[in-house]
Amino acid sequence: MLNDMTKTNNTAIIVAAGSGSRLASETPKQYLKLKGVEILAYSVQSFRSHPEIDEVIIVTSENFLEHVSNQHPECKVVKGGETRQDSVFNGLQACSPDTHVILVHDAARPLIPSRVIDRCLASLETYDGVAPALKPVDSMIQLEDTGFKNLQRDNLRIIQTPQCFHIDILRSAHASGKIDTDEMGLVKQSNAQARLGFIEGAPETMKVTRQIDLDIIEKYLDTVEN
Ligand code: C5P
Numbered sequence: 001m002l003n004d005m006t007k008t009n010n011t012a013i014i015v016a017a018g019s020g021s022r023l024a025s026e027t028p029k030q031y032l033k034l035k036g037v038e039i040l041a042y043s044v045q046s047f048r049s050h051p052e053i054d055e056v057i058i059v060t061s062e063n064f065l066e067h068v069s070n071q072h073p074e075c076k077v078v079k080g081g082e083t084r085q086d087s088v089f090n091g092l093q094a095c096s097p098d099t100h101v102i103l104v105h106d107a108a109r110p111l112i113p114s115r116v117i118d119r120c121l122a123s124l125e126t127y128d129g130v131a132p133a134l135k136p137v138d139s140m141i142q143l144e145d146t147g148f149k150n151l152q153r154d155n156l157r158i159i160q161t162p163q164c165f166h167i168d169i170l171r172s173a174h175a176s177g178k179i180d181t182d183e184m185g186l187v188k189q190s191n192a193q194a195r196l197g198f199i200e201g202a203p204e205t206m207k208v209t210r211q212i213d214l215d216i217i218e219k220y221l222d223t224v225e226n
Contacts, residue, residue: 007100009054010121012047012162013091016040016068016107017061017080029208030107031064035221039208042110044072047103050117057094058107059087085186089174095167102170103162104183110217111204112162119199120164128194129165131184132201133157159184160201169194 016030025032030040040058047053056075060068069077078094080087088104095102101124105112116132123130136158140151163183169191170183176190187194204220206213 007098009096009098010052010101011055011057011095011099012053012103012105013057013059013088014043014105014107015059015084015087017059017087034110034214034218039110040107043105043107043112044075046112050114052121055096057091059091085179092171092174099167101164102167103164105162106207108207109161109205113202116202120162123197123199124164127197128169129184129187129196130199131163132160133198134201157198160205
């Protein structure tokens with residue numbers, strides 16, 4: 001049965017099992033520090049302090065299971081998989097039986113304003129799945145064999161996390177055998193009837209990928225703290 005209204009819990013799954021190979025660091029990016037605090041800890045705190053989030057599950061690699069369990073004793077901590085999709089699947093297996101809504105978040109995105117969580121949860125009254133999205137501000141092109149073509153920027157969106165779903169929709173997408181890089185793509189591929197929507201994301205929910213992203217976020221934190 002889809003959208004089982006007898007279940008009430010909202011569960012955040014933070015995927016943190018990546019190796020962060022694009023940042024030249026021995027330590028995966030989610031364990032690097034921003035103003036003395038681990039990147040992962042920021043999103044854990046955002047979800048834990050949100051009044052509508054009941055449970056936080058962190059998915060991490062085997063090497064960091066003990067570290068993450070010690071740092072976040074109030075969260076369930078489970079082992080990740082080969083791909084992001086496998087890691088999300090492992091998180092889904094660990095959800096409490098009461099879970100009604102899942103919010104899948106990248107640990108590499110430390111800053112999630114609570115208004116984004118609010119908007120996602122409110123939109124799930126209308127949609128089966130929602131994700132934060134931003135309009136690109138730069139011109140966009142697509143490379144082709146013999147050159148490039150300009151894309152209509154107004155029709156493009158940058159998709160962020162948390163990507164949020166009624167749990168049964170996400171579970172059936174994972175059972176479908178399809179593969180995708182994010183949950184919106186996976187649900188879309190596996191269920192043509194799924195009602196998927198987007199809410200306005202926040203620029204500060206950027207994914208830490210390069211050293212300059214860390215520098216930008218630290219500067220941003222200075223401005224909001226002062
Ligand atoms: O590599 P990328 O930045 O796209 O990863 C997005 C998120 O998925 C990161 O937070 C990363 O830790 C997580 N991930 C995971 N398991 C994997 C690969 C990525 O939890 N096998």
